[in-house]
Amino acid sequence: xxxxxxxxxxxxxxxxxxxxxxxxxxxxxxxxxxxxxxxxxxxxxxxxxxxxxxxxxxxxxxxxxxxxxxxxxxxxxxxxxxxxxxxxxxxxxxxxxxxxxxxxxxxxxxxxxxxxxxxxxxxxxxxxxxxxxxxxxxxxxxxxxxxxxxxxxxxxxxxxxxxxxxxxxxxxxxxxxxxxxxxxxxxxxxxxxxxxxxxxxxxxxxxxxxxxx
Amino acid sequence: xxxxxxxxxxxxxxxxxxxxxxxxxxxxxxxxxxxxxxxxxxxxxxxxxxxxxxxxxxxxxxxxxxxxxxxxxxxxxxxxxxxxxxxxxxxxxxxxxxxxxxxxxxxxxxxxxxxxxxxxxxxxxxxxxxxxxxxxxxxxxxxxxxxxxxxxxxxxxxxxxxxxxxxxxxxxxxxxxxxxxxxxxxxxxxxxxxxxxxxxxxxxxxxxxxxxxxxxxxxxxxxxxxxxxxxxxxxxxxxxxxxxxxxxxxxxxxxxxxxxxxxxxxxxxxxxxxxxxxxxxxxxxxxxxxxxxxxxxxxxxxxxxxxxxxxxxxxxxxxxxxxxxxxxxxxxxxxxxxxxxxxxxxxxxxxxxxxxxxxxxxxxxxxxxxxxxxxxxxxxxxxxxxxxxxxxxxxxxxxxxxxxxxxxxxxxxxxxxxxxxxxxxxxxxxxxxxxxxxx
Amino acid sequence: xxxxxxxxxxxxxxxxxxxxxxxxxxxxxxxxxxxxxxxxxxxxxxxxxxxxxxxxxxxxxxxxxxxxxxxxxxxxxxxxxxxxxxxxxxxxxxxxxxxxxxxxxxxxxxxxxxxxxxxxxxxxxxxxxxxxxxxxxxxxxxxxxxxxxxxxxxxxxxxxxxxxxxxxxxxxxxxxxxxxxxxxxxxxxxxxxxxxxxxxxxxxxxxxxxxxxxxxxxxxxxxxxxxxxxxxxxxxxxxxxxxxxxxxxxxxxxxxxxxxxxxxxxxxxxxxxxxxxxxxxxxxxxxxxxxxxxxxxxxxxxxxxxxxxxxxxxxxxx
Ligand code: NA
Ligand code: NA
Numbered sequence: 007x008x009x010x011x012x013x014x015x016x017x018x019x020x021x022x023x024x025x026x027x028x029x030x031x032x033x034x035x036x037x038x039x040x041x042x043x044x045x046x047x048x049x050x051x052x053x054x055x056x057x058x059x060x061x062x063x064x065x066x067x068x069x070x071x072x073x074x075x076x077x078x079x080x081x082x083x084x085x086x087x088x089x090x091x092x093x094x095x096x097x098x099x100x101x102x103x104x105x106x107x108x109x110x111x112x113x114x115x116x117x118x119x120x121x122x123x124x125x126x127x128x129x130x131x132x133x134x135x136x137x138x139x140x141x142x143x144x145x146x147x148x149x150x151x152x153x154x155x156x157x158x159x160x161x162x163x164x165x166x167x168x169x170x171x172x173x174x175x176x177x178x179x180x181x182x183x184x185x186x187x188x189x190x191x192x193x194x195x196x197x198x199x200x201x202x203x204x205x206x207x208x209x210x211x212x213x214x215x216x217x218x219x
Numbered sequence: 220x221x222x223x224x225x226x227x228x229x230x231x232x233x234x235x236x237x238x239x240x241x242x243x244x245x246x247x248x249x250x251x252x253x254x255x256x257x258x259x260x261x262x263x264x265x266x267x268x269x270x271x272x273x274x275x276x277x278x279x280x281x282x283x284x285x286x287x288x289x290x291x292x293x294x295x296x297x298x299x300x301x302x303x304x305x306x307x308x309x310x311x312x313x314x315x316x317x318x319x320x321x322x323x324x325x326x327x328x329x330x331x332x333x334x335x336x337x338x339x340x341x342x343x344x345x346x347x348x349x350x351x352x353x354x355x356x357x358x359x360x361x362x363x364x365x366x367x368x369x370x371x372x373x374x375x376x377x378x379x380x381x382x383x384x385x386x387x388x389x390x391x392x393x394x395x396x397x398x399x400x401x402x403x404x405x406x407x408x409x410x411x412x413x414x415x416x417x418x419x420x421x422x423x424x425x426x427x428x429x430x431x432x433x434x435x436x437x438x439x440x441x442x443x444x445x446x447x448x449x450x451x452x453x454x455x456x457x458x459x460x461x462x463x464x465x466x467x468x469x470x471x472x473x474x475x476x477x478x479x480x481x482x483x484x485x486x487x488x489x490x491x492x493x494x495x496x497x498x499x500x501x502x503x504x505x506x507x508x509x510x511x512x513x514x515x516x517x518x519x520x521x522x523x524x525x526x527x528x529x530x531x532x533x534x535x536x537x538x539x540x541x542x543x544x545x546x547x548x549x550x551x552x553x554x555x556x557x558x559x560x561x562x563x564x565x566x567x568x569x570x571x572x573x574x575x576x577x578x579x580x581x582x583x584x585x586x587x588x589x590x591x592x593x594x595x596x597x598x599x600x601x602x603x604x605x606x607x608x609x610x611x612x613x614x615x616x617x618x619x620x621x622x623x624x625x626x627x628x629x630x631x632x633x634x635x636x637x638x639x640x641x642x643x644x645x646x647x648x649x650x651x652x653x654x655x656x657x658x
Numbered sequence: 659x660x661x662x663x664x665x666x667x668x669x670x671x672x673x674x675x676x677x678x679x680x681x682x683x684x685x686x687x688x689x690x691x692x693x694x695x696x697x698x699x700x701x702x703x704x705x706x707x708x709x710x711x712x713x714x715x716x717x718x719x720x721x722x723x724x725x726x727x728x729x730x731x732x733x734x735x736x737x738x739x740x741x742x743x744x745x746x747x748x749x750x751x752x753x754x755x756x757x758x759x760x761x762x763x764x765x766x767x768x769x770x771x772x773x774x775x776x777x778x779x780x781x782x783x784x785x786x787x788x789x790x791x792x793x794x795x796x797x798x799x800x801x802x803x804x805x806x807x808x809x810x811x812x813x814x815x816x817x818x819x820x821x822x823x824x825x826x827x828x829x830x831x832x833x834x835x836x837x838x839x840x841x842x843x844x845x846x847x848x849x850x851x852x853x854x855x856x857x858x859x860x861x862x863x864x865x866x867x868x869x870x871x872x873x874x875x876x877x878x879x880x881x882x883x884x885x886x887x888x889x890x891x892x893x894x895x896x897x898x899x900x901x902x903x904x905x906x907x908x909x910x911x912x913x914x915x916x917x918x919x920x921x922x923x924x925x926x927x928x929x930x931x932x933x934x935x936x937x938x939x940x941x942x943x944x945x946x947x948x949x950x951x952x953x954x955x956x957x958x959x960x961x962x963x964x965x966x967x968x969x970x971x972x973x974x975x976x
Binding site for chain 3: 259260261262263265266269272273276277278384385388389390391392393459462463464465466467518521522524656
């Protein structure tokens with residue numbers, strides 16, 4: 007793609023083009039840093055899960071079994087992998103099928119990624135929207151417009167209704183875990199957009215984003 | 220759109236996205252979303268999220284980060300070094316002995332972690348350089364490590380069998396026990412092959428000359444290293460099989476035991492600890508996000524009737540006998556193994572096949588073992604295989620892709636033979652779980 | 659003319675569904691032919707049971723077979739679905755309560771409020787313990803992790819039972835892997851049908867409820883779109899499903915208690931079991947105090963059971 011390669015020289019960008027790249031770079035820096043920090047905290051969630059499961063076996067052996075442990079461990083697991091997801095993208099651990107991809111030049115990879123990552127963004131967007139609806143339901147809203155409901159909560163025109171509870175004997179409220187999920191999907195969405203910006207920059211011969219271990 | 224076309228459309232779209240290199244979970248999730256919005260009708264936009272709730276309820280997934288962490292502790296803290304030394308001095312003096320010892324090492328490593336990657340990493344970093352230095356044929360040793368590491372998911376604990384158990388709704392305990400004898404059988408067949416091959420061509424695996432210099436007392440002391448995997452394996456499996464702790468609790472105990480052993484043996488540093496924790500997050504997230512996307516995909520695929528189309532194709536339209544269908548399925552796994560990642564294959568394809576296998580009257584515990592071996596063959600067979608690429612990433616530069624391709628054929632032949640034996644004699648897999656659980 | 663297609667999910671797994679729902683849906687599809695087809699999905703197949711209500715309300719799924727308790731309906735009557743402790747003695751009590759004593763009207767009103775059509779209620783089997791270790795006294799219940807309905811679990815926890823909720827399809831495995839010590843979810847027919855009898859050893863003959871109450875529901879818009887004759891056909895097929903269960907469970911319970919070989923029967927003596935029955939009365943009053951609707955339902959249960967007691971044998975023997 008020679009036409010594209012020509013434009014790789016940053017001096018040839020227009021004033022506006024440079025501005026766009028710069029804006030993308032700041033977005034990438036902020037999002038990547040936030041997700042990195044969250045991920046670095048989330049990785050220790052492994053030991054939270056271990057602790058809960060260990061307490062579960064101790065309480066079962068020596069006292070009366072606790073009926074909250076399994077569900078609590080499930081909540082911890084969900085938090086761990088959804089909130090840790092963006093960091094795992096930064097670490098490049100999400101496998102791709104490298105049948106052809108493996109042999110491509112970084113430039114060609116960036117071109118394909120720039121298109122297919124839009125589909126990823128689409129998936130995450132729908133996931134996020136579904137989560138919003140389900141979270142609104144867990145707060146007692148049964149309509150079809152979660153966004154306006156949450157907006158209404160802020161302005162005071164909507165209120166919190168019947169809170170959804172898990173149908174177990176422990177009966178925890180469900181909104182906290184759903185809120186965490188929605189927040190995690192949102193972070194993931196931001197990270198995917200960050201990846202998209204990196205691809206766009208790469209197509210233009212630029213590397214943006216901090217490289218971390 | 221008819222159900223057949225929906226099935227074809229969804230698979231084709233997914234393949235397109237996979238081939239163009241998008242992350243596997245993104246490809247699967249996007250196809251699920253597109254199909255749900257386009258074809259489901261009312262409420263289709265909520266299915267991918269309800270998959271996240273389904274995943275939350277799949278509590279055996281809690282074992283996943285635990286077993287992954289165990290594998291990392293094992294390979295990063297080099298706990299297996301002593302084990303390797305033990306095989307080294309004991310097996311070194313015979314032709315091909317170090318290769319045979321490596322298979323032994325792999326069996327023990329398999330008993331301490333749930334994936335094949337840890338075995339591959341340990342084999343490639345500890346055994347491979349030493350084998351090459353000792354003049355072993357590089358094609359032979361590459362094959363040994365790939366074949367040996369495949370035992371990781373057959374010998375318990377096994378992440379793949381946990382995932383299979385959830386899909387097939389079969390007891391994990393029985394599946395794990397079912398994997399033991401076939402795993403040992405396969406290991407024995409690998410050893411037999413190496414031994415015979417090195418008798419015919421001693422230059423492939425020269426005997427170690429200097430092994431006799433190791434004092435007898437030292438040799439005995441090294442045997443103690445063998446206790447390590449036994450301790451970790453027992454700490455996890457004994458309470459589990461006896462029902463004192465549940466599956467997920469046992470996995471946490473196993474992970475903690477591995478950690479404790481590495482600390483006691485002074486192999487754990489803060490740096491390694493942090494690294495293992497980070498890698499565990501990375502790999503767990505990879506698995507979980509694929510499963511999340513695949514559960515959504517499965518629900519959409521099923522709800523649109525595509526599952527029924529596949530059922531019809533196998534049972535009615537092709538008019539095959541149950542055994543023919545089973546063999547056809549195994550072959551299709553091998554084909555799919557060339558381009559699908561193992562988790563994706565498990566979470567997308569297994570839910571289509573497994574109920575059908577049950578309906579055909581086959582035992583689903585037995586099939587779990589067949590399934591595991593088949594997928595391992597799929598990842599090892601050229602031109603494309605997950606294990607092949609891993610091996611290339613980990614092996615020293617003098618080993619080319621051609622060497623790696625060439626190395627696996629005899630071992631794949633052994634695995635196919637093992638697979639056939641287990642198909643013909645299901646008791647090899649079913650005897651142990653039947654004996655322990657008594658039914 | 660286009661065929662109307664519905665997706666319906668039951669809370670039962672495939673082995674159980676073969677009896678309790680498959681025949682009814684097959685019949686419906688056969689009669690409705692090209693006009694309408696219902697595709698049936700089993701427990702957790704499309705959406706997890708906990709999300710079932712929401713999925714139906716939004717139209718992701720068109721119809722559902724479940725009790726109110728398992729699918730966590732956001733209604734005032736949810737607590738009475740499944741096994742409400744000691745509310746019924748026999749499976750015939752349930753249709754009588756709904757059709758003759760006014761529960762249908764209450765349910766209809768409650769579900770209409772949340773955009774869901776309540777089609778009809780029916781009875782399933784009684785609620786017994788199936789456990790790995792025997793239960794011969796109330797003390798034996800202490801500390802046992804039991805898979806049971808949410809409300810039954812809430813009630814039983816005062817006797818030391820630790821109620822656990824897991825996906826229905828995972829129960830057999832969970833008993834084997836030690837996550838569970840037993841099950842209080844069904845009668846002996848179901849224990850044998852779904853394979854739980856293979857993983858447990860003992861069956862407690864005392865039950866905390868004589869019959870499960872469960873329903874057929876549909877998304878309100880989908881229901882209203884149906885022509886009247888298809889609505890009627892659907893109702894008839896639901897009733898057929900209720901009827902099938904009446905004889906299947908009634909005969910099955912007696913037969914397997916007498917002739918079953920996989921489980922050993924144990925009993926808690928009547929003198930001791932009275933404690934549980936008395937606790938149930940207190941539990942009813944607690945529930946009744948929660949809201950007006952609940953008080954109305956509890957009142958119906960009380961009056962109904964008093965009347966049955968007065969009617970004497972064969973309605974009540976004690
Ligand atoms: Na293993
Ligand atoms: Na392959």
